[in-house]
Amino acid sequence: MVVTLDGETIIDLKPVMGYLHRNHEQIGERNTFIMNMPYTDRLDYLSSMSNNLGYALTIEKLFGLAVPERAEWLRILMVELTRICNHLWALGFLLNDLGALQTPMLYYYIEREMILDFFEAAAGSRMMCNYMRFGGVAYDMPDEIRNISTIKYLEDLIFDRLPRALDQGDELITNNEIVRARSIGVGYLSPEDAIAFSTAGPLLRASGIPYDIRRAEPYSYYEHLDFDVAVRYNGDIYDRYLVRVDEMRQSLRILEQVLPHLKRTTGAPIVGDKPQYALRAPRAGEAYGRVENPKGELGFYVTSKRRGGNPERYHVRAPSFINLTALGPMCRGYKVADAVGILGSIDIVLGEVDR
Amino acid sequence: MSDAILEPTAGSPDMSDTQTPAEEALARLKELHPDVVSDETREGYEGLIVYADSITEVARTLRDEFGFNYLSSVTGVDNIDAGKLEAVYHFYSISRGGGALILKAQTDRENPVIPSLVPIFPGADFQEREAFDMYGIRFTGHPDLRRILTWDGFDGFPLRKDWKEAFYEEDYKPFGSRWPEGRVFGQRNEIPTVKMSATLPVGHRPGMNTMWRQTFTWVFPTPAMRHLALKPIK
Numbered sequence: 226m227v228v229t230l231d232g233e234t235i236i237d238l239k240p241v242m243g244y245l246h247r248n249h250e251q252i253g254e255r256n257t258f259i260m261n262m263p264y265t266d267r268l269d270y271l272s273s274m275s276n277n278l279g280y281a282l283t284i285e286k287l288f289g290l291a292v293p294e295r296a297e298w299l300r301i302l303m304v305e306l307t308r309i310c311n312h313l314w315a316l317g318f319l320l321n322d323l324g325a326l327q328t329p330m331l332y333y334y335i336e337r338e339m340i341l342d343f344f345e346a347a348a349g350s351r352m353m354c355n356y357m358r359f360g361g362v363a364y365d366m367p368d369e370i371r372n373i374s375t376i377k378y379l380e381d382l383i384f385d386r387l388p389r390a391l392d393q394g395d396e397l398i399t400n401n402e403i404v405r406a407r408s409i410g411v412g413y414l415s416p417e418d419a420i421a422f423s424t425a426g427p428l429l430r431a432s433g434i435p436y437d438i439r440r441a442e443p444y445s446y447y448e449h450l451d452f453d454v455a456v457r458y459n460g461d462i463y464d465r466y467l468v469r470v471d472e473m474r475q476s477l478r479i480l481e482q483v484l485p486h487l488k489r490t491t492g493a494p495i496v497g498d499k500p501q502y503a504l505r506a507p508r509a510g511e512a513y514g515r516v517e518n519p520k521g522e523l524g525f526y527v528t529s530k531r532r533g534g535n536p537e538r539y540h541v542r543a544p545s546f547i548n549l550t551a552l553g554p555m556c557r558g559y560k561v562a563d564a565v566g567i568l569g570s571i572d573i574v575l576g577e578v579d580r
Numbered sequence: 581m582s583d584a585i586l587e588p589t590a591g592s593p594d595m596s597d598t599q600t601p602a603e604e605a606l607a608r609l610k611e612l613h614p615d616v617v618s619d620e621t622r623e624g625y626e627g628l629i630v631y632a633d634s635i636t637e638v639a640r641t642l643r644d645e646f647g648f649n650y651l652s653s654v655t656g657v658d659n660i661d662a663g664k665l666e667a668v669y670h671f672y673s674i675s676r677g678g679g680a681l682i683l684k685a686q687t688d689r690e691n692p693v694i695p696s697l698v699p700i701f702p703g704a705d706f707q708e709r710e711a712f713d714m715y716g717i718r719f720t721g722h723p724d725l726r727r728i729l730t731w732d733g734f735d736g737f738p739l740r741k742d743w744k745e746a747f748y749e750e751d752y753k754p755f756g757s758r759w760p761e762g763r764v765f766g767q768r769n770e771i772p773t774v775k776m777s778a779t780l781p782v783g784h785r786p787g788m789n790t791m792w793r794q795t796f797t798w799v800f801p802t803p804a805m806r807h808l809a810l811k812p813i814k
């Protein structure tokens with residue numbers, strides 16, 4: 226960041242990026258369609274499952290593939306767990322930036338580890354999951370995790386541990402005097418600006434815009450699920466914190482509804498019967514698929530030639546990258562120390578900013 | 581929840597009879613700006629092709645009259661077969677939801693110029709800079725059009741289809757360089773520079789000569805760093 230200061234007051238702030246640039250898009254154009262799937266894990270490496278879903282949806286749109294029912298429930302299960310996982314991480318670091326060093330972060334991490342253990346058992350990897358496939362998912366749920374049956378493990382997690390962890394976090398942080406002093410009224414972003422700067426995700430919803438792609442343009446089975454769009458109206462750091470906490474509670478609500486369907490569909494197919502590896506585009510054309518990632522709207526723009534084995538153009542609309550546009554205007558007029566907290570409240574991951 | 585909804589979902593959603601907000605806006609856009617917009621004729625592609633110079637006018641109509649106030653994505657596409665560079669815009673309506681309204685502005689590859697949307701949608705700022713960085717599309721009216729992901733002084737536009745990675749993909753040797761003239765820092769005229777020139781010994785391998793014989797210029801960004809060049813570091 227290049228910051229222009231007057232004393233300690235920020236007059237102007239310009240983010241400088243590109244230090245993790247790997248030319249993701251050009252490598253994506255060189256790869257075959259399926260080869261990009263593990264590569265999307267490396268975009269926002271904290272929520273690889275959601276990235277997989279975004280890419281899978283785009284290619285399914287381009288190819289016109291159908292997804293079996295159990296695969297959809299598994300996808301929602303994974304994506305909502307990822308959302309919780311990501312927000313726990315984000316809040317831990319936000320609080321770290323605001324001066325609540327280590328303690329809340331480590332409290333949140335205990336629960337995050339439980340989710341990552343589940344990912345490891347299901348997908349083979351804790352963070353670089355590479356779990357989704359075009360027209361389904363790669364593996365079914367494992368039978369047991371740590372000698373506990375998987376359903377029991379998930380029930381423990383969803384009905385008991387995670388709600389308790391959120392309540393504990395609330396008790397510890399939400400009414401904490403220092404957190405409130407550092408965050409209320411800091412980093413204000415008006416609703417008009419939030420839209421104009423194309424911000425997405427918790428940043429947009431904390432400014433009072435109830436825009437969630439799971440509701441605005443539903444994908445997967447989200448239109449059949451019962452949940453609320455978390456929204457807060459003050460547009461400061463504190464509200465972004467609260468929106469994330471609310472969202473985790475809503476994710477738990479979704480997960481509670483998903484579990485019975487997973488039990489009901491045990492043994493059903495999890496992927497279509499189309500071969501995955503030598504996939505060629507049935508038609509020329511373009512597709513833009515987008516999902517509500519934990520950090521905001523993740524979009525993939527893919528074009529292909531007819532019978533093409535790899536994308537002609539592969540573009541990633543990365544939420545962290547575009548949310549950074551609003552960083553400068555949000556910081557203007559606040560102190561240098563606030564800039565750290567404001568950046569933390571956007572919740573960026575540089576793998577996605579620089580691509 | 582009834583079991584009826586649990587049929588496998590097709591990847592591409594089935595369009596019902598009712599017009600989506602995007603379709604409705606597209607139809608009205610064609611009525612309002614018949615001269616500057618034309619239908620996308622390529623098979624499998626959606627949206628409208630807008631005459632590049634009128635993109636700001638059309639975008640303003642979209643935002644102010646049709647409520648498509650959210651510019652989600654701006655990106656470049658190199659359509660090398662047609663000799664065109666394209667900017668692709670995805671607009672959404674926050675209040676009405678629904679799918680994307682896609683606009684495309686085409687410009688020729690030799691002199692790619694498209695007016696910037698930053699005055700209307702400030703969120704296009706970084707994305708236009710990225711398209712400039714990767715494709716060399718110059719967005720006129722952009723307040724700060726610099727490279728964003730690669731470094732200042734990078735030579736070429738890496739996402740163009742005819743771009744070749746320096747050193748690795750060159751057709752012939754000696755290789756080109758991503759550091760033209762050996763500049764490590766982006767050289768700017770206003771910064772006083774200290775030049776240290778040295779011609780390295782010429783080797784005898786004919787292909788390598790030109791590569792090694794070039795003069796290396798080290799540019800130090802501030803005068804305060806001059807002593808680094810003049811004094812040997814102890």
